[in-house]
Amino acid sequence: MQKTDRRTILQAGPVAGAAGILSTLTTDNSSAATTTKRDYLAELGVPPVINAVGVYTAVTGSLMHPDAVEAIASLSRHFVRLDDLHAAVGARIAKRLGCEAASVTAGAAAALTLGTAACIAGTSADAIRRLPDTTGLKNEVIIQKSHRYPYDHAVRNCGIRMIEVETAAELKKAVNPRTAMMLYLFKATPMGAIKAEEFVALGKQLGVPTFVDAAADVPPVDNIYKLAKSGFDLVTFSGGKGIRGPQSAGLLLGRRDLIESARLQTGAHSDSIGRPMKVSKEEIVGMMVALEAYLARDHAADWRRWEDSIATITAAVKNIPGVTCERYVPVIANQVPHLRVTWNMKTLPLTHTQVVDYLRKDTPQIEVVPVEGPRPGPGLDMIEMAMWMMEPGEPEIVATRLRAALKSAKQG
Numbered sequence: 001m002q003k004t005d006r007r008t009i010l011q012a013g014p015v016a017g018a019a020g021i022l023s024t025l026t027t028d029n030s031s032a033a034t035t036t037k038r039d040y041l042a043e044l045g046v047p048p049v050i051n052a053v054g055v056y057t058a059v060t061g062s063l064m065h066p067d068a069v070e071a072i073a074s075l076s077r078h079f080v081r082l083d084d085l086h087a088a089v090g091a092r093i094a095k096r097l098g099c100e101a102a103s104v105t106a107g108a109a110a111a112l113t114l115g116t117a118a119c120i121a122g123t124s125a126d127a128i129r130r131l132p133d134t135t136g137l138k139n140e141v142i143i144q145k146s147h148r149y150p151y152d153h154a155v156r157n158c159g160i161r162m163i164e165v166e167t168a169a170e171l172k173k174a175v176n177p178r179t180a181m182m183l184y185l186f187k188a189t190p191m192g193a194i195k196a197e198e199f200v201a202l203g204k205q206l207g208v209p210t211f212v213d214a215a216a217d218v219p220p221v222d223n224i225y226k227l228a229k230s231g232f233d234l235v236t237f238s239g240g241k242g243i244r245g246p247q248s249a250g251l252l253l254g255r256r257d258l259i260e261s262a263r264l265q266t267g268a269h270s271d272s273i274g275r276p277m278k279v280s281k282e283e284i285v286g287m288m289v290a291l292e293a294y295l296a297r298d299h300a301a302d303w304r305r306w307e308d309s310i311a312t313i314t315a316a317v318k319n320i321p322g323v324t325c326e327r328y329v330p331v332i333a334n335q336v337p338h339l340r341v342t343w344n345m346k347t348l349p350l351t352h353t354q355v356v357d358y359l360r361k362d363t364p365q366i367e368v369v370p371v372e373g374p375r376p377g378p379g380l381d382m383i384e385m386a387m388w389m390m391e392p393g394e395p396e397i398v399a400t401r402l403r404a405a406l407k408s409a410k411q412g
């Protein structure tokens with residue numbers, strides 16, 4: 001084990017708390033870490049980041065709820081039968097959300113793979129062993145063309161072919177004995193001709209299981225209850241985004257037979273497609289506890305805090321000549337207050353990239369939303385920021401640094 005002379009006290013946070021609990025109970029006392037809280041990021045030379053982006057995996061999603069961290073530490077001290085734990089936690093989550101069954105997965109992407117595998121293989125031991133070889137099995141997944149997205153790779157992992165359709169009539173025609181599943185991307189709802197309700201109805205009419213990916217669709221918290229009971233045969237949410245569970249955990253909700261099949265294809269079941277996506281006992285319970293904490297939160301208070309953050313940053317930059325601030329809430333997915341700061345490049349000769357680079361210069365670095373689309377008008381550039389993943393005190397730092405970034409422009 002690595003020795004360290006470092007006596008730096010890690011800022012008291014949830015992770016530091018967990019390390020403390022662990023250190024008092026571990027049987028291995030050879031490490032200095034048992035008596036000293038190590039500043040791992042400083043040791044590694046990896047800069048900490050102020051998250052003004054949102055729940056992006058590239059900046060590690062969200063910060064776990066302290067209760068989830070405590071659950072992780074607690075479970076780390078016990079052995080259990082993995083299947084027993086999966087079953088008990090799944091039953092508890094299903095009851096809480098009012099769906100038939102549930103399982104903790106290694107993230108929403110893992111849930112996509114396991115749910116698809118369940119639709120293909122059911123409980124056939126032979127089919128489970130053979131995946132991703134789908135010879136002779138159902139191996140087509142129907143999706144609306146406008147719902148194609150990078151994460152559908154997790155569905156394609158199961159050796160299926162994506163069949164793209166645009167209308168209900170096309171969808172009906174596409175269904176055949178090889179159809180395993182119909183996939184719906186919740187955040188693409190505005191883009192597709194077939195909306196969620198009709199999609200579910202079509203699935204039932206045609207006898208094909210439907211799966212909705214709602215990974216980043218809480219808040220609003222209601223979405224989780226609504227989608228759990230929406231008639232989709234399978235639903236997934238990320239655990240490590242708005243729910244603030246472990247970053248590599250997620251939820252698979254839905255029909256009992258499909259959830260049972262999904263469980264047979266991961267965890268301790270070695271000869272299965274999902275074995276590389278097993279979830280540890282710590283994460284299984286951590287996920288459950290994070291979900292309970294999320295459902296019980298004062299969501300209105302969260303919202304007020306995000307609005308305060310918008311006000312703090314706006315106040316710091318709105319009087320700079322050429323600058324305009326605009327608050328917005330995305331219409332679907334990540335439905336939380338964001339701030340768009342636009343500047344006139346004649347008055348402030350700066351590009352988006354220059355401001356982004358400026359905000360990354362100091363420690364902690366500040367990460368803002370990547371903007372690839374068109375700018376609000378000719379001669380204008382902008383940055384966008386999400387408020388909900390900033391910790392107390394950080395909006396003030398962002399306000400000061402953003403003001404300095406904009407002031408750094410050589411006045412035109």
Ligand SMILES: *Cc1c(COP(=O)(O)O)cnc(C)c1O
Nearest residue numbers: 107108109151215216238239250
């Ligand atoms: C983030 C995301 C995923 C992947 O979620 P993980 O929990 O990180 O595996 C899948 N689908 C959508 C739409 C997402 O936004």
